[in-house]
Amino acid sequence: MARFRKTASPEKQALSVAKSLHRGGHIQSVRTLSNYQERLAIVARNLNRFGIDGEIRGLRETHIHTYLDHRRAEVGQKTLDMERQALQAMARYVTNEIAPEKTFSVVKSDHEQHLTGRAYTPEQVTLVAEHQSAKHALATEIAYAAGLRASELHTLRPVEEKPADDRPALESKWTGREGVRYTVNGKGGLVREVLIPNALAVRLEGMRLSTPVQITDRGVHVEKHYGIGGGQNWSNSFSGASNRALGWSAGAHGVRHSYAQERMDELQRSGLTHALAKETVSQELGHFRADITETYLR
Secondary structure: OOOOOOOOOHHHHHHHHHHHHHHOOOOOOHHHHHHHHHHHHHHHHHOHHHOOOOOHHHOOHHHHHHHHHHHOOOOOHHHHHHHHHHHHHHHHHOOOOOOOOOOOOOOOOOOOOOOOOOOOOHHHHHHHHHOOOHHHHHHHHHHHHHOOOHHHHOOOEEOOOOOOOOOOOOOOOOOOOOOEEEEEEOHHHOEEEEEEOHHHHHHHHOOEEEEEEEEEEOOEEEEEEEOOOOHHHHHHHHHHHHHHHHOOOOOOOHHHHHHHHHHHHHHHHOOOOHHHHHHHHHHHHOOOOHHHHHHHOO
16 A cells, blocks of 8 residues: 655754755854745745645745745745745755756745835735734734724623623624624723624634733733733734734734725625715724724725
């Protein structure tokens, strides 16, 4: 009976290549070697997404060009360059796929970071979450799906346990979306309803604390009921993960921009006018002023 070798984990694949580079004396800098190992692990995790089978040591030159061509649409130039350089070192000195003097052409990233726009694409949010711990990754997914501020993540409660303050609500609120209603404490102490997709709500409830804990975040005392990230710690985690995954960061608040822009598109496709869609989004975000929503749509 034929035996099939189990594919090694991305981390083990990258470590194997890094050890070969080190033993051969081809990479002298410890920092560079560590960076290459980290990038090669990311490459290994992404191969299947791009229809490339096998492990990174089996990559042919054509596979590498295919990989980089896909990645140019997802990440910034800094990250793309580092992955290209790590693959180049492997192809030169470990797999002998290319001659030592040969280089891979620089691939230009399709992603441009606009300083006036902070929104992340769904693919970018996923990549950022993959570079976070489990509790911070879940917080990122929830903040993106419900348009939450960092501080609001600490205050999540089922609506049955903590009702929302009385505020006007359009019938178009959450049109086209399904989920479980929770409340959060927003700016000025406003308690508002938010909608968390069903699958994320199940995962959130799996992080429910048996006993609430008191924490202090940015000088504010909060009672926390779920063991997920939030506040300053989550913001720092998000920014660091964004820099590692994408080569840039627009800050954790960028996921609220993503929510606003995606909801505007959804609502207008459902038939709402621009003005009504903007008013609806303002209520979902907890502004209750459509003019403030404009800052999220740039």
